[in-house]
Amino acid sequence: MSHFSSVQIPKAETVAIQLTAPNQVKLSGTITQKDPSNDLAGFFKALHTAALADKLTEVRADVSGLTFVNSSAIRLFVDWATWVKNERGQRYTLRFVTSRNVTWQKTSFMALMSLAKEVLAIEQVS
Amino acid sequence: MESADTPPESKKHPTPYPLVFMRFRPAWAYIDGIREFGRFFCQTTFGTQELADRACVVIQETLENAVKYSSNSADSELELSILSDGQSIEFSVSSLPDASHLSSLRQELNGLQTLDPEQAYLAAFIRASNEPDASARLGLARIRYEGGVELAMKEESGGRIRITATGKL
Numbered sequence: 001m002s003h004f005s006s007v008q009i010p011k012a013e014t015v016a017i018q019l020t021a022p023n024q025v026k027l028s029g030t031i032t033q034k035d036p037s038n039d040l041a042g043f044f045k046a047l048h049t050a051a052l053a054d055k056l057t058e059v060r061a062d063v064s065g066l067t068f069v070n071s072s073a074i075r076l077f078v079d080w081a082t083w084v085k086n087e088r089g090q091r092y093t094l095r096f097v098t099s100r101n102v103t104w105q106k107t108s109f110m111a112l113m114s115l116a117k118e119v120l121a122i123e124q125v126s
Numbered sequence: 127m128e129s130a131d132t133p134p135e136s137k138k139h140p141t142p143y144p145l146v147f148m149r150f151r152p153a154w155a156y157i158d159g160i161r162e163f164g165r166f167f168c169q170t171t172f173g174t175q176e177l178a179d180r181a182c183v184v185i186q187e188t189l190e191n192a193v194k195y196s197s198n199s200a201d202s203e204l205e206l207s208i209l210s211d212g213q214s215i216e217f218s219v220s221s222l223p224d225a226s227h228l229s230s231l232r233q234e235l236n237g238l239q240t241l242d243p244e245q246a247y248l249a250a251f252i253r254a255s256n257e258p259d260a261s262a263r264l265g266l267a268r269i270r271y272e273g274g275v276e277l278a279m280k281e282e283s284g285g286r287i288r289i290t291a292t293g294k295l
Binding site: 030032034068070071072074075078079081082085103104107108111112114115116 | 154157158161176179180182183186187190194244247248251252254255258262264265268271272
């Protein structure tokens with residue numbers, strides 16, 4: 001089993017998390033806790049570390065089912081993109097699968113793309 | 127809390143009183159419910175999903191800031207009102223913050239006004255990326271860009287402040 005597939009999924013009240021492929025994580029629901037990093041920062045970091053250990057060329061983060069998040073949660077995606085961007089050795093493309101029907105995803109991932117376009121890809125689904 | 131019985135009426139008359147007025151203790155647990163009420167209210171009253179989505183961002187982020195920085199005193203209730211004159215919409219949040227928060231809020235708002243909303247949001251992303259151990263500070267820039275509103279702060283009597291977010295319907 002790959003490192004990525006073995007990452008422990010945290011329990012979070014309002015967001016459902018699944019590892020749906022050896023390089024894909026899917027999140028759905030909402031993230032509006034006061035400090036979502038308590039549940040999710042360590043998880044995203046573990047996925048990042050596992051992706052490097054597995055020498056993945058791409059990680060897919062399917063957030064199309066995240067209907068609403070607060071800015072503290074958006075910060076977690078900024079951090080993940082920054083980790084990949086700052087990686088000196090082999091690194092992977094972080095592909096966010098977003099919904100074109102969810103407003104916050106259109107605005108925030110466009111901004112994120114401008115921050116780290118060399119390591120990010122945005123895929124829109126209906 | 128007040129709302130029009132027939133939603134289209136709200137577009138016909140300038141409204142000198144809030145369409146919505148709520149007062150509540152500054153508790154994080156209330157924010158989700160109030161945001162979703164705001165979504166429902168704007169969708170039902172103004173009939174656009176786009177405005178409902180913008181309302182969610184404005185309400186979530188303004189209330190988060192107000193709750194985070196509210197003083198612990200007994201008179202620290204928050205007030206949220208939503209007003210419209212048929213052309214624009216205004217979200218207004220009154221709170222009693224810790225005095226220590228005021229200067230950083232003033233500074234943050236002043237900094238935002240120097241950039242257009244999209245540039246300010248991008249700048250906030252860059253700052254967050256460059257300062258991984260600092261707090262996110264994306265919220266106000268997000269309100270302006272994603273909420274499609276301009277922000278203003280007014281200091282009121284008794285140490286209260288009022289954050290007003292005004293945008294087109």
